[in-house]
Amino acid sequence: AQSVTQLGSHVSVSEGALVLLRCNYSSSVPPYLFWYVQYPNQGLQLLLKYTSAATLVKGINGFEAEFKKSETSFHLTKPSAHMSDAAEYFCAVTRSGNTGKLIFGQGTTLQVKP
Amino acid sequence: DAGVIQSPRHEVTEMGQEVTLRCKPISGHDYLFWYRQTMMRGLELLIYFNNNVPIDDSGMPEDRFSAKMPNASFSTLKIQPSEPRDSAVYFCASSFFGEKANYGYTFGSGTRLTVV
Numbered sequence: 399a400q401s402v403t404q405l406g407s408h409v410s411v412s413e414g415a416l417v418l419l420r421c422n423y424s425s426s427v428p429p430y431l432f433w434y435v436q437y438p439n440q441g442l443q444l445l446l447k448y449t450s451a452a453t454l455v456k457g458i459n460g461f462e463a464e465f466k467k468s469e470t471s472f473h474l475t476k477p478s479a480h481m482s483d484a485a486e487y488f489c490a491v492t493r494s495g496n497t498g499k500l501i502f503g504q505g506t507t508l509q510v511k512p
Numbered sequence: 513d514a515g516v517i518q519s520p521r522h523e524v525t526e527m528g529q530e531v532t533l534r535c536k537p538i539s540g541h542d543y544l545f546w547y548r549q550t551m552m553r554g555l556e557l558l559i560y561f562n563n564n565v566p567i568d569d570s571g572m573p574e575d576r577f578s579a580k581m582p583n584a585s586f587s588t589l590k591i592q593p594s595e596p597r598d599s600a601v602y603f604c605a606s607s608f609f610g611e612k613a614n615y616g617y618t619f620g621s622g623t624r625l626t627v628v
Binding site: 432434440441442443444447488499500501502503504505 | 516545547554555557560568603605616617618619620621622
């Protein structure tokens, strides 16, 4: 079975500060990992994904995440927060290979203060 | 491509009525997923299809819920009869897992269902 745990349901940062959203996964097989962003009243948009290539993955809008097998983590970071980054962020996991079931974490709401 | 298209965007219905949510996946995608999002339970996978065949419906909450995919370009999620606790945002997503897959899921904008 696979699962993800997002540490912190709400994170607040100042504009220009580092963004760090935490995600730990549990998987009995090599995982594929994803970060999605959801703006109010919209669907989920893929930020970035890890599919067993480079462990440091760069995504859209200046976000990146690093896969650390030893820590079973896939934390999302951005060096400098922008007001437009305020949204809900979801970490998700699926089995590597040819499978379809994506399991989401509970989400982290990012607030950016001016 | 227009992306994953869901209709309607908003639905308000009375308890006991039948509700049908619709989804058009991205052309060429061979997986289709239905998710439900609520404040209490977050994002839940209800059911998913591969090549129009239901693969896993273990997330469907009750027999009141049913989903079909009659062809590669259309899927429905039906609730009959609807109850207030079914109020949620329902998302459809599609993806491709073939040889050249990028393993990214594309989500629709969702249907916000309110049962009164």
